[in-house]
Amino acid sequence: MSTSLPGRFGPFGGRFVAETLIPALDELESAYASARADAAFEARRLELLARWVGRPTPLFFAENLSREVGARVWLKREDLCHTGAHKVNNTVGQVLLAKRMGKPRVIAETGAGQHGVATATACALLGLKCEVFMGAEDVRRQSPNVQRMELLGAKVIPVTSGSATLKDAMNEAMRDWVTNVATTYYCVGSVAGPHPYPSIVRDFQRVIGDEARAQLLTDENVLPDAVVAAVGGGSNAMGIFAAFVDDSSVKLIGVEAAGHGVASGKHAATLTAGKPGVLHGMRTYVLQDEDGQIVEAHSISAGLDYPGVGPEHAWLRDTGRAQYVSVDDEEALAGFQLLARTEGILPALESSHAIAALHGVAKQLCKDARILVSLSGRGDKDLNTVRDALAARTAH
Amino acid sequence: MSRIAQAFERAAAEKRPALITYLCAGDPDLASTPDLIVAIAEAGADVIELGVPFSDPTADGPVIQRASERALRAGATVSGVLDAVRAARARTSVPILLFGYYNPLAARGEAKVVREAKDAGADGFLVVDLPPEEAPPLRDHVVALGLDWVPLVAPTSTPARVARAAEVATSFVYVISVAGVTGAGHADLEVAAKRAADVRTATGRKVALGFGIKTADDARRAAPHVDGIVVGSALVTAIAEGGVASASQLVRSLRGALG
Ligand SMILES: Cc1ncc(COP(=O)(O)O)c(C=O)c1O
Numbered sequence: 001m002s003t004s005l006p007g008r009f010g011p012f013g014g015r016f017v018a019e020t021l022i023p024a025l026d027e028l029e030s031a032y033a034s035a036r037a038d039a040a041f042e043a044r045r046l047e048l049l050a051r052w053v054g055r056p057t058p059l060f061f062a063e064n065l066s067r068e069v070g071a072r073v074w075l076k077r078e079d080l081c082h083t084g085a086h087k088v089n090n091t092v093g094q095v096l097l098a099k100r101m102g103k104p105r106v107i108a109e110t111g112a113g114q115h116g117v118a119t120a121t122a123c124a125l126l127g128l129k130c131e132v133f134m135g136a137e138d139v140r141r142q143s144p145n146v147q148r149m150e151l152l153g154a155k156v157i158p159v160t161s162g163s164a165t166l167k168d169a170m171n172e173a174m175r176d177w178v179t180n181v182a183t184t185y186y187c188v189g190s191v192a193g194p195h196p197y198p199s200i201v202r203d204f205q206r207v208i209g210d211e212a213r214a215q216l217l218t219d220e221n222v223l224p225d226a227v228v229a230a231v232g233g234g235s236n237a238m239g240i241f242a243a244f245v246d247d248s249s250v251k252l253i254g255v256e257a258a259g260h261g262v263a264s265g266k267h268a269a270t271l272t273a274g275k276p277g278v279l280h281g282m283r284t285y286v287l288q289d290e291d292g293q294i295v296e297a298h299s300i301s302a303g304l305d306y307p308g309v310g311p312e313h314a315w316l317r318d319t320g321r322a323q324y325v326s327v328d329d330e331e332a333l334a335g336f337q338l339l340a341r342t343e344g345i346l347p348a349l350e351s352s353h354a355i356a357a358l359h360g361v362a363k364q365l366c367k368d369a370r371i372l373v374s375l376s377g378r379g380d381k382d383l384n385t386v387r388d389a390l391a392a393r394t395a396h
Numbered sequence: 397m398s399r400i401a402q403a404f405e406r407a408a409a410e411k412r413p414a415l416i417t418y419l420c421a422g423d424p425d426l427a428s429t430p431d432l433i434v435a436i437a438e439a440g441a442d443v444i445e446l447g448v449p450f451s452d453p454t455a456d457g458p459v460i461q462r463a464s465e466r467a468l469r470a471g472a473t474v475s476g477v478l479d480a481v482r483a484a485r486a487r488t489s490v491p492i493l494l495f496g497y498y499n500p501l502a503a504r505g506e507a508k509v510v511r512e513a514k515d516a517g518a519d520g521f522l523v524v525d526l527p528p529e530e531a532p533p534l535r536d537h538v539v540a541l542g543l544d545w546v547p548l549v550a551p552t553s554t555p556a557r558v559a560r561a562a563e564v565a566t567s568f569v570y571v572i573s574v575a576g577v578t579g580a581g582h583a584d585l586e587v588a589a590k591r592a593a594d595v596r597t598a599t600g601r602k603v604a605l606g607f608g609i610k611t612a613d614d615a616r617r618a619a620p621h622v623d624g625i626v627v628g629s630a631l632v633t634a635i636a637e638g639g640v641a642s643a644s645q646l647v648r649s650l651r652g653a654l655g
Contacts, residue, residue, distance in 0.1 A: 016498055016525045018455045020550035020575050022557065161461055162451065174454045179576040181552060278499045278525065279452060291473045292503025293451040 007195020010318060012311035015194040017174070017281040024181045029196045031101045036203075041100060048092050052125065053082045055089075055207065059215035059372075064342035065355075071362035074224070075345075075375045076212040076240065085348060085377030086208060086236045087118035091187060093204035095122035098185030105129045105180065108187045109173040111138055111166030111232065112303030112350065113145025114377055115189030120154035128185075130154040133172040135165035138302045145381050163296040166232075166306045170280050190233020191310030194281030198238075198310050205239025212372055213243045225365050226251040229374035230353040231271070231324065232303045234310035236376040241322060251365075252322035254313060255357040257299035261328050268297035269326040270309040271317050284311040300329040300389060301349035301382070331356040333389055336379060348377035349385065399491040399519045400544050401567045403442040404602050404623055412654045413619050415440060416604055417647060418495060418578075418628030419635060420447035420463035421480055422472025430483040432640060436631075437490035439644040440651030445522070445626065448477050448496030455497075455524040457579030459629040463636070474500050474509065478516040485517030493546060495522045501534065510537040520544030522570060528560045539566060549595055549603075551575045551588075562599035568624060571595055573607045579629030583608040589621035596623070612653035619654055 007013045015025055035041045049055040057077045066073045078086035091108075098106050106128050110116030116132040123130035132149055136158040139146055149156050162168035170193075177186040188197040191205070209227075216224060227244050229237035231254040244250040259267035267273065270285045277286035279294055287295040287307035297307040316322035327335070332349055335356030339347045347355060354373050361371060379386065397405070407414035417436055421429050433444050449467040453460065481492055494513060501509050501523065513521070520543045526534060528547060535545045547561040549571045561569055573588035574580050585608070592603045605618050606626030618625050627650055634642040 014530055015527065016530055017527065018524055018550070019527050019548040019557070019561070020552050020572065022527050022529075023550075023552040023554055161458075161465075167452065171452050171454045175457070175577050178455070179580065181575055275503075278497075278502060280454070281525070286499070288499065288503060290503065292500035293468060294499070 007199060009312045009315035012282070012284050012314040013195055013198060014283050015281060016278045016283065017194045018178055020178050020181065021194070025194055025196065032097060032196060032200055035097055035100055041096065045093055045096055049089065049207065053088050053092060054080060056211045057081060059212055059219065062343050065339065068338065068342055069358045069362050070367065071358065071365060071369045071371045073358060074216060074372050076208060076372065078208060078236065078374060078376050079345065079347065079351070079378035083114070083118050083121050084380060085114040085118065086205060086239065087115045087189060088121065089207055089239070090189070090201050090204040090235060091115070091118040091122040094187045094200065095119065095126050095128060098128060098187065099126050101185060103183060103185035105131070105184045106187050107131050107133065107173050107176050107184055108189060109133045109166065109169035110189060111135070111169070111305055112301070113138065113142040113149070113381060114303060116154070116156070117145050117148050119187050120149040120152035123154065124152045131157060133157050133159050133169040133176070135163070135169045136160045137164040138166065141302050141385060142381060165296070166302070167294065167308070174280070190235040191238045191312060192233040192280060192282060192308060198282065198312055201235050202238045202242055202312060205235050206242040208236065208239040208374060209241060209243025212240060216372060222370065223247055223250055224372040225369040226253055226361055227372045228253045228255060228354050228357060228361055230255045230304060230350045230376060231309060231313060232306050232350060233308070234313045236374050238310055238312055240374040241316070245321065252316065253357070253361055254322055254324040255353045256324055256326040257301055257304035257332070257353055258326035258328040259298035262326055266298040267326070268299040268304050268306060270307060271313060271324040272326045276314070279308045282311045284314045285309055300332060300385060301353065303348070303350040304353065325357055325360060327353045327356045333386065336386055346379035347375055348379050349382045351376045398542070398544050398567055399489070400443055400493060403491050404568060407442055408623065413622050414442040414604065414624040415651050415654055416443040416445055416624050416626040417441040417631050418445040418447060418626065419631055420449055420460060420467050421477040422449055422467030422470055423463040423632070423635065424466055425470040426472055426476045426480050429480040430487065432635065432643060433484040433490065433492070434488050435640045435644050436647050437488045439647035441490065441647050443491045443493055445493045445495045445628070446477070446481065448474060448494055448500060450497040450500055453497060455577055457577040457629060459579045459632050463632045474504050478512050481518050482516040491519040492517065493520045493522055493544070494518050498523050498525050498534070506534045507537050510541055510543065514541045514543055518543070520546055520567070522546040524548065528564045531564055535564060546570050548572055551591070555598065558595055558598060562601045565601055568602040568604050569595060569599065570626065571603050571605050573605055573609070576607065578607055580608050581610065585609065585614055585618045589618040593621040612649045615650050616653040
């Protein structure tokens with residue numbers, strides 16, 4: 001199944017992993033190909049997306065927000081998915097695949113906890129054992145999601161090595177997978193990791209873009225001028241971009257987390273300020289020091305707090321097909337408040353980055369341009385973080 | 397013949413497997429690394445695997461992870477590691493195999509880091525996250541300068557992959573005793589050693605067995621089937637607990653067990 005250079009996006013992607021995992025990646029690649037070709041598998045997946053996840057999600061014309069931004073803004077409402085974020089689109093597919101492959105145990109890594117919750121949820125439905133690695137720092141920041149995972153029957157394993165955040169959770173998941181590869185399916189949460197994960201996750205998330213494109217064409221009979229999405233590992237962005245990559249008139253704009261500001265060095269703006277390197281089995285842009293050591297990422301949003309990015313985004317960046325901008329913590333908070341006030345929607349802090357970028361995006365475009373935004377998740381999980389950040393701001 | 401190949405020949409002439417020991421450069425600090433290399437060589441190690449610390453060592457268990465963290469905290473860099481190799485090389489002829497992850501090497505520049513390693517007196521590279529598919533172009537530089545490239549074979553490797561590993565090897569093939577990370581202790585060493593012997597038969601290559609070999613007794617059990625054994629986490633622990641003296645003592649006892 002594998003070729004001599006599997007899974008490349010230009011020079012990015014690949015399989016930079018221990019030899020032990022290569023046969024497992026080959027097995028995954030062929031199991032995925034056969035599942036996707038199996039009408040019964042696809043029917044089951046689509047049925048679960050429709051009746052359990054709640055797809056299609058609505059496309060909402062945000063009239064009040066549009067007025068503020070000076071563009072016509074549509075929100076693709078992934079926040080209305082079961083479990084509250086786009087992550088579940090991917091876990092339904094992968095956990096079905098795990099079951100088909102006969103793996104009784106599923107592991108996952110999680111940052112914000114959304115992917116962990118989505119994996120635990122799918123495993124509960126499909127009857128598989130689930131263990132989730134989560135940085136100890138994120139366990140603290142995202143405690144409601146830890147409780148949700150536990151109530152869903154998953155085991156949450158706090159990771160204290162390194163920076164105790166998402167990258168370390170991913171390291172630990174890879175270590176576990178190497179050790180238990182015969183019985184365990186590793187459910188990767190973004191378009192990251194060794195081939196074939198970036199392609200599998202993109203394919204499972206592509207439903208966001210396919211639906212939004214069809215919905216906009218039905219409602220307005222036009223394509224958007226720009227598509228905007230937050231980028232952590234980049235799964236929701238890749239999911240919505242994938243449907244528009246061949247539409248050359250549509251600008252693709254990814255929004256990274258600038259944390260305390262790109263100049264401060266405390267940020268997660270990998271495509272803006274990182275360099276090509278190798279992390280978590282893939283060649284991609286990586287935040288690293290001159291010696292090739294991975295640098296800790298910083299963002300108010302745990303889901304964007306990752307020093308790498310999916311390899312396909314690296315390629316979209318280098319070819320100029322997509323543009324990547326960054327939004328800092330303060331701007332993201334303002335984005336959160338803006339959407340709450342104008343549309344009555346509390347967005348996830350990840351999605352707040354996309355909202356916060358809209359003023360800048362609108363300025364690049366002509367007046368009343370059509371902008372499609374992936375609203376990747378809802379903000380319930382972030383209420384404590386937002387409340388504390390706003391309190392700290394007024395205390396200054 | 398490379399210094400690593402010579403070490404295997406010498407051990408074979410003595411009718412025993414070569415003893416390969418891992419330590420993490422810069423743990424506890426770079427200043428002590430040359431002394432440790434020299435002492436471990438004098439205590440009987442045939443080949444030194446010198447770890448180049450990395451922030452995200454996904455193939456390592458807790459013992460080597462922590463060693464890597466200590467080394468980085470104490471200021472270890474790739475160029476510092478190469479300086480330590482140079483300092484050790486002035487005092488010992490023991491072969492030194494650099495063991496680590498790709499990103500710190502790539503960040504320095506592949507051609508540059510291989511040239512520097514050769515100039516410092518290193519003998520080869522084992523890069524855990526470069527399977528044969530991804531090994532070029534680093535391997536091309538390594539081979540072009542006459543250094544050794546050491547691939548890994550895992551319990552999960554298919555016969556085709558074993559053959560592929562043997563193709564890219566220049567001296568020996570490193571057979572992992574267990575699917576897992578370094579320091580894992582659940583391998584049946586005799587089974588693993590027999591599998592290593594099968595790899596040798598299938599490929600005609602020398603084989604060393606590693607991951608999970610900790611004690612003289614482990615070494616003794618694996619010895620009859622293989623051309624080399626690798627001890628890593630146990631030595632890292634000995635260094636952390638008792639410095640040069642404990643490290644030397646462990647190496648002497650391992651070497652004693654091999655005959
Ligand atoms: C709501 C939400 N949006 C976005 C992300 C970022 O991930 P990605 O860029 O992989 O979609 C996350 C990650 O947890 C998330 O929970």
